[in-house]
Amino acid sequence: MPKRFNITLCDGPSCMHKNSKEIVAAIEAQLKKHELSDHVGINLSGCLGMCARGPVMIINPGYSIYGDFTEKDIPEIIEQHIKKNKPIARFIIDEDHLYNRFFRVFGDVNFFGKQMRIALRNCGIIDPENIDDYISLRGYEALAKVLTDIAPEKVIGQIKKSGLRGRGGAGFPTGIKWELTAREKSDEKFVICNADEGDPGAFMDRSAIEGDPHTIVEGMAIAGYAIGAQKGIVYIRAEYPLAVKRIKKAIADARKEGFLGQNILGTGFSFDIEVRLGAGAFVCGEETALMLSIEGHRGMPRPRPPFPSVSGLFGRPTLINNVETLANIPVIILDGAQWFSSLGTEKSKGTKVFALAGKIKNTGLVEVPMGTTLRQIIYNIGGGIPGDKQFKAVQTGGPSGGCLSEEYLDTKIDYESLAAAGSIMGSGGMIVIDEDSCMVNIAKFFLEFTQNESCGKCTPCREGTKRMLEILTRITEGKGSQEDIDKLLRLGNMIKKASLCGLGQSAPNPVLSTIKNFRAEYEEHVRDKRCRAGVCRHLLVYEITDKCVGCSACKKACPAEAISGALKQKHLIDVNKCVKCGACFKICKFGAIKKS
Amino acid sequence: MKPLEIIRKKRAEAINRIIAKGYLSSKRVYVGMATCEIAAGSKEVMEVFQDAVKSGLSDVYLSQKGCAGRCNLEPTVEVVEEGRIPLKYGLVTKEKAKEIIERHLKKGEVIKEWLIK
Known part of the structure; x- marks a missing residue:
């Protein structure tokens, strides 16, 4: 059954120090005592912005904000508010804040409850056309x-x-x-x-x-x-x-x-x-x-x-x-x-909205106080990577930003920290990348975008991004050399320094940051002609294994006539003729074609 | 009159107009109608609710809303009742909307499998 009450306890850095673990334990014990455990949901939120009154919790429905209490007060609060439905006035913070209004409606859902909504305070709770x-x-x-x-x-x-x-x-x-x-x-x-x-x-x-x-x-x-x-x-x-x-x-x-x-x-x-x-x-x-x-x-x-x-x-x-x-x-x-300046980090105040997308369970809009870590956003709010896949990178700041590897997950989100890690805050794109993605290909994707959008006014951006894209294309096609990686670095840094506007100054970021954090993948592409994620088409090798029953479906599907073999006998792919389109892989019903 | 007094008066008027539209009904239903929600099919869902209201579903306040930001569970529909935790349905289709009307809005039965957790 849906819960009758929901208790949201602030787990922001300030309230956390005021024994939020003990308070949760006390709440749970009291609910058990009154046999109310099945009727009350408990969740932890991010900072609720009332640090001076901490610890703070919100009891819904009714949006009663409790502050300045200790675990000793919990029995009274549970007995009075939850059991008898009589909120206790002396603990209640009576403030009509604009922020976090949406908490009344969405606060009990983990994905929303951990957020702090200031800019998006009304989104999803009012009729925008009225x-x-x-x-x-x-x-x-x-x-x-x-x-x-x-x-x-x-x-x-x-x-x-x-x-x-x-x-x-x-x-x-x-x-x-x-x-x-x-x-x-x-x-x-x-x-x-x-x-x-x-x-x-x-x-x-x-x-x-x-x-x-x-x-x-x-x-x-x-x-x-x-x-x-x-x-x-x-x-x-x-x-x-x-x-x-x-x-x-x-x-x-x-x-x-x-x-x-x-x-x-x-x-x-x-x-x-x-x-x-x-x-x-x-x-x-x-x-x-x-x-x-x-x-x-x-x-x-x-x-x-x-x-x-x-x-x-x-x-x-x-x-x-x-x-x-x-x-x-x-x-x-x-x-x-x-109040606004009490939220966030020393130099970055308030909250930031992110569009969380990519290989993540809960995609959506996330507004959190500055200073929240990438790990908290991706795992606590985003729910982690679907399908037990490994996290590989997170791209912040859109096509102008950088890709950060696992070691940067505890980076606190603010303008300076993200810049120090080699990415940018940008306008708030956040794309999560898992092991199935090729970092060279990701860098190429973003550069394709900025190269296309370059207005052409200044040479470093117009010509430079074009050359960088050519090199990246070469690498993904297995025609790259070790020199190409150095050339990318040299060109990228030059474009950043010499471009007129923000577009050119940031366009090389995805390439530079992926080389910095995922250089091994670039080297595999140029040295071993191998793409570990199996994304770069030209570097793939298709093979027919012994599972083949000789149905000849692949032979008919192959546009390059690269597959030979008699009916009911194992077929063979001629690697020299193969154009690596993957048609055989897709059509085979027996899983007999191996991609590597 | 000072601007702050004017806005207070305007707020009282606005609240009265909302109430006149049925805000105090025992159930309020909000259907997500941002671009993303519409792309996921919320227009059809909205039509189902609108048709139900037209053909006599009473004591329900129906409103559109913007996107709350839970992309992969859209279209979303909230059922808000005074004194209860608002219920949030995700991945609502035309068929599910009909069932929400029949089971939840008319009979008060919460369809918990469809709730966003």
Whole structure:
């Protein structure tokens, strides 16, 4: 039967030190005593963000947050709350936080219970197309609050104090970006929301906009007020039709309610937002290229300075923030900069959303406090690798990121630690790779993407990535040499140093990091002409074993006529004629064909 | 009126409108309707629930929602009842939706094999 109650105990670093193991044991003992064990679920969460009141636990239904108790109080809590359904007021923390609202609905499921949702706080619990749903959960209160009694420079001060950094990848401090744009004098300024999410396998921004578009609208309006802008633009790719529809509806509804437009809430502040569609070029996620694209030019990066804060869209001071960055703003205003900065690591505050994909049991969106380890995300939340396969690597940061091997699993997630390990935070793609994947092939896949998306403006990126891809192709076809590996390293480092924009500066990362962490696989490809994962087609050898009954199905399937043999006799593959298409392997019903 | 007072008034109005739409029904049903959920077939699932409401299923508040982020169990459907832990169904199909309506929404029987754990 479904449980009647669920107890979620905070297992964040601070609460853990306050004897959470003993508390769990005490809860279990009391439940047993009252014969309630079958009716109550217990799970451990990640940090719940109430460290000062720890230990902390949430009892659902009802979302009662208990704090400042000890294991001695457990008998009373179980007796009163669970048995008699009477929550004990003196332990209950009465705070109406914006974050973790979704805990009421999803907290008892391990995958969700271990997360901390700030940017995605409303995703999956409200109707995104109904502004009433958003307003009912304190939506637009942060905007009203700053308009009521927080001066623009104080808003910027709070964002600075929160320690929020850009979630698009580079991690520039958001408050400083706001301050730099606010400082410029101009009759016109812009706020741009960068929703040009282009990493293969990443869907954080799409989900955020589709699940809770009003938070972006509210975040942009607050930014506009803080920096003195009257106009906002959401730059979103046309491949996201539903997200486009929902953000457009949110803007129209917000305008109707008086949260956008002229004289917002009677304060004299005016701000409006329009939506611009991107055609899907990856480079248009780069801020200078993005602005050119809005202006109607071909999207190509330009050198900085001047930075957008000084001379951005149409030469005006412009603030560009990513979707996830903006989604954090209302929470910082309402739950407080101090609270926000208590989450995370020394230099990276708050949470980060990851799109967990690849060879992992629980694929999905994961938002966790900075400082959570890769191992916690992959094993505790993601549930590990399916089918008893071995973990091989985790790729963070999309095509611009790196592949980290097992020894890096305990790396804490923040901008600096991931960079030190040889990868990047990026916008939040996280792809888990198991033993069945070939690292050379993975590197080639990502480089194919960036090479394709290179805008062609600067030579190192345009020519360099092309040459690197040729070398990688050669290696996967068994035509590589030892020299090629060194050439890849030399070219990669040069492209990183000499490219104009982030695309070129990071494109070699997948190749460089796989050579660093999986060099043995590259060497097997060039020296032994062997692909241990059996992925690189040209390096495979197909053989017919004694299991063959001579049905000749493979012979008929072979497009290269490489298989010979009489009916009812063992067949043979001519390795010189074989094109390694795998047709024989697929058609054989007797498992007689061996791939190695 | 100060903006904070205006927003408080607007919130009260918004809550009233939601209640007028039946929010206080004994069961609330949320169907995932993000791109990913729709790709997994949630539009058909939503239609089943909408048809049921049209043909007389009462005391149920039906709403769409965004993606909660549990990709490989989509489409997802939540049944929320006041005072109980919300139940979350995964991999819901048209057929499963019909059964959820018949067994859970009408008779109060939880189909535990389909719950997300």
